[in-house]
Amino acid sequence: MCFLDLEMANLIKFAQMDYKQLNIDDISFFKSVIGDNYVFSDEESLQNYSHDETEDLSFPPEVVLKPKDTEGIAEIIKYCNVNNISVTPCGARTGLSGGSLPIFGGVALSLERLNSIIEIDERNLQATVQPGVINQVFRDAVEEKELFYPPDPSSKGSCFLGGNLAENAGGPKAVKYGVTKDYVLNLEVVLPTGEIIWTGANVLKNATGYDLTSLMIGSEGTLGIITKIVFKLIPLPTKDITMLVPFNSAEKACEAVSAVFRAGITPSTLEFIERDAIDWTLKYTDVKLQIDDNVQAHLLVEVDGNDLDLLHKDSEKVAEVMMSYDCGEILLADSESQKNQLWKLRRAIGEAVKSNSIYKEEDTVVPRAELAQLLIGVKSIGKVYGFQSVCYGHAGDGNLHINIVKGEMSDEDWNTKLTFGIREIFELTKKLGGTLSGEHGIGLVQKNYMDIVFSEKALDLQKGIKNLFDPNGILNPGKILK
DSSP: OOOOOHHHHHHHHHHHTTSOOOOHHHHHHHHHHHOGGGEEOSHHHHHHTSOOSSTTOOOOOSEEEOOOSHHHHHHHHHHHHHHTOOEEEESSOOOSSSTTOOTTOSEEEEOTTOOOEEEEETTTTEEEEOTTSBHHHHHHHHHTTTEEOOOOOTTTTTOBHHHHHHHTOOOTTHHHHOOGGGGEEEEEEEOTTSOEEEOSOSSSOOOSSSOHHHHHTTSTTSSOEEEEEEEEOEEOOOEEEEEEEEESOHHHHHHHHHHHHHTTOOOSEEEEEEHHHHHHHHHHSSOOOOOOTTOOEEEEEEEEESOHHHHHHHHHHHHHHHHTTTBOOOEEOOSHHHHHHHHHHHHTHHHHHHHHSOEEEEEEEOOGGGHHHHHHHHHHHHHHHTOEEEEEEEGGGTEEEEEEEOTTOOHHHHHHTHHHHHHHHHHHHHHTTOBSOSSSOOTTTSGGGHHHHSOHHHHHHHHHHHHHHOTTOOBSTTSSOO
16 A cells, blocks of 8 residues: 555644534535536545556545636635635546645545647737646647747646646756746636635736746646646757667766756757666566676757757767767667657656556756766665665656665554654755655645655745635645645
8 A cells, every 4th residue: 555654644633623524515616607517426436536647656536627727727726715615626636745645534526627829829829728638739829830849847647737737847958948827927826715816927027016827837736727728839859860879887877967067068859768667668568678797877869949050069079078988889760760769768757666566756956967966865765764766757857756666674663663764865865955855846745754855944934825815725725835
């Protein structure tokens, strides 16, 4: 079973007592707002919305609501605020930190029907969308107009843009192009009171008052419900070159990462993949790849742009850097099919690890030059506490996904000792100049570690912001902060 520490369990039990349990009058109100067909309280629906992709945690809501517009959401939120009913916003439920788990029951507010691309403004390189649009659907729509929306998390084929904003998602292309927040201009938000606001303006520069737009991004649905998003877009790069670089030492692979940037090259992607991650994924998928026995890690590198000659020069420079760190024979993807196979391998790692064992995934991030020290430290901590770790991630950003695998670890050690090992990993991350999460968010499972990276005063300020927006604490309660 999954690891859920006693402190967290007691917190949930205590807080659950403060929220109203739904009754027939509440259900009748919700049906009057959005219609009988979009209010669900059957067992199957409650179970479907009880979990995301965070381990095997499950917390069923009391009802699932699927409104279709901002006004419907505003009515629901206002009612819940007045009646002290907890509301957990949810989308595709692909998150890895428990951000959309309705841990106090109440309402699971699904945004899946808000799934329209309202406008793609080619003149201003902007787009207005609803939060239930799938990331890949949006990317495909703008690419048809030779425009580009770079954030591309591994779940891009299923995750919603609203969820991407909730966690400030990144993905492989973040190393060159930035993360979700770098492309958001303006947001329509329903506040916990039911009031509707716009947070900014549809402009590229804005020094008008506090930056409410940035505040909402990464807030994991704890401050308001995002109902419309205005994105900026950029011209679509038309060419790319992809390389897979093997190393006999995982540490050498990590050291090579910052050297690429010091050589003046900014790849569009630079991914680290440990040997176990490759082996498990090859068994899990139909990807064919021959790997020498002594290879311990790979870097997956891509450069992109519009001038193929310049890209070849960049890739040659990258290869020179890699060879100075004792890499093996570099595989240059010589076809679109081969490139797609390499990316299929990379994007399937999370599911492959999950299929092998009970696990926990930590989303650490450090300055990229410290990546090797982080990897060494994680392996050392694993030996002390008896767990195996499988590591991969966005090395160009210093963002290492650490999959802690139960393997032969006893149930007792998994449930009682592991939390201390995780805390040591985060303390090491902080010591190296990093922090708890690069793109998965804090949600439910990481909030007990926030004291590692924030002072008591900084945490109090964040709690004050939460209380200002949501004084009754109805909106995604129990997430981010204790």
